[in-house]
Amino acid sequence: QSALTQPASVSGSPGQSITISCTGTSSDIGGYNYVSWYQQHPGKAPKLMIYDVSNRPSGVSNRFSGSKSGNTASLTISGLQTEDEADYFCSSYTSTSTVGEVLFGGGTKLTVL
Amino acid sequence: EVQLVQSGAEVKKPGESLKISCKGSGYSFTSYWIGWVRQMPGKGLEWMGIIYPGDSDTRYSPSFQGQVTISADKSISTSYLQWSSLKASDTAMYYCARRSGRIPDYWGQGTLVTVSS
16 A cells, blocks of 8 residues: 555546546645656656646646645646556655655556547 | 666575666766665555765665665766665565655666565
């Protein structure tokens, strides 16, 4: 069981929007604005898509957006494209010393139908 | 372009030692922390520890303290993760990642370690 909770899978059709949730606690997501989201295609390195809850690195499409409410962060992908099909996982800084300084979600497989 | 390139897959027997590497390029290697992350088969990601190559300051997550050693050679922009005596439960994919601010931004491609008799 991963420290941050994500749905195992989500799906959508091209052009649609989907949202992936990531739930933690007040010691991580709820307590800090250090939530990030990563995209990982099979056999490839994870790629940073969102950092500090809602910021996009240079070069990442504005179809990707992030938000947070309480202990839950969300990644929204609008105008789904076939190349968006990948695994997505969230991450948060944590003050819980027993797990180190970074927590991850279990990952969500996005299928573009 | 920032890149982290990891060493190739390894197959080892229980009790053997192993050292895998992560070479950084395209940025000042000594100015960013490098973290190591484990992903066991079918499981989520776990933060193992982190090193600052500039002065080799190293911090381990409690679960990994004493189980692995993280090091860095700044002269060749490379960080290492090593085991002195592997166990079957060390079978996993291992990633290195550069930390920017509080979060990992660039990741290596991963090194698959298989420990089997």
